[in-house]
Amino acid sequence: MLLLLSIIALIVIKLSLLGMGMTTITAAMAGWLVCRIRLGKITSQIRRKFHRLFLTAIGLHLLVYTSMLIKLFMLSSFSQLPEFILAHLVLHHIISAVISAILVFMAINIYNCQRRLTTTPADNTKKQITSLLK
Numbered sequence: 001m002l003l004l005l006s007i008i009a010l011i012v013i014k015l016s017l018l019g020m021g022m023t024t025i026t027a028a029m030a031g032w033l034v035c036r037i038r039l040g041k042i043t044s045q046i047r048r049k050f051h052r053l054f055l056t057a058i059g060l061h062l063l064v065y066t067s068m069l070i071k072l073f074m075l076s077s078f079s080q081l082p083e084f085i086l087a088h089l090v091l092h093h094i095i096s097a098v099i100s101a102i103l104v105f106m107a108i109n110i111y112n113c114q115r116r117l118t119t120t121p122a123d124n125t126k127k128q129i130t131s132l133l134k
Contacts, residue, residue: 001040002114005050008034009107012057017100019092021061028057046114053106060099064092 008031015024032054035047068088075084 001042002046004040005031005035005042006107006110009050009053009103009110012054013100013103013107016057016061016096016103019096021065021096025058025061028054028061032058043117045117046110049106049110049113053103053110056106057099057103060102064095064099 008027012024012027012031015027032051035050035054038047071088072084075081
C-alpha cells in the first residue's frame with residue numbers, strides 16, 4: 001500500500017511539473033481514492049499525510065484553473081486574447097513548478113515520517129555505536 005501510494009504521489013508530482021493540470025487532478029483523485037480504500041497496513045498518520053498531499057494537488061490545480069477562467073472572463077475584447085494566452089503560458093510554467101515543489105516537500109515529509117515510525121530504538125543504538133567507533 002505504501003509503495004502504491006508513493007508511486008501515485010510521484011506520478012502526481014511529475015504530471016504537475018509537466019504542466020498537465022487535468023491529468024494531475026485525475027491522478028490525484030485516483031490516489032485519494034486508493035488512500036480511502038485502506039487496503040494495506042499503513043499507519044493513520046502516513047495515510048493522513050498522503051491524503052493531504054493528494055487533496056493539496058487537487059485544490060491547487062483547481063485554484064489555478066479557476067483563476068485562469070476569472071482572468072479570461074475579465075477580457076474586454078478579443079484583441080487581448082493573444083496577450084492572455086502568452087501570459088498564461090508563462091505563468092502556467094511558474095505555477096506548475098511551485099505546485100510541484102510544494103508536493104515534493106510534502107512527499108519528503110511523508111518519507112521522513114515513515115522512516116521515523118519504522119526505525120526502532122535498537123537501530124538508533126547500533127548507529128550510535130557505529131559512529132563512535134569511526
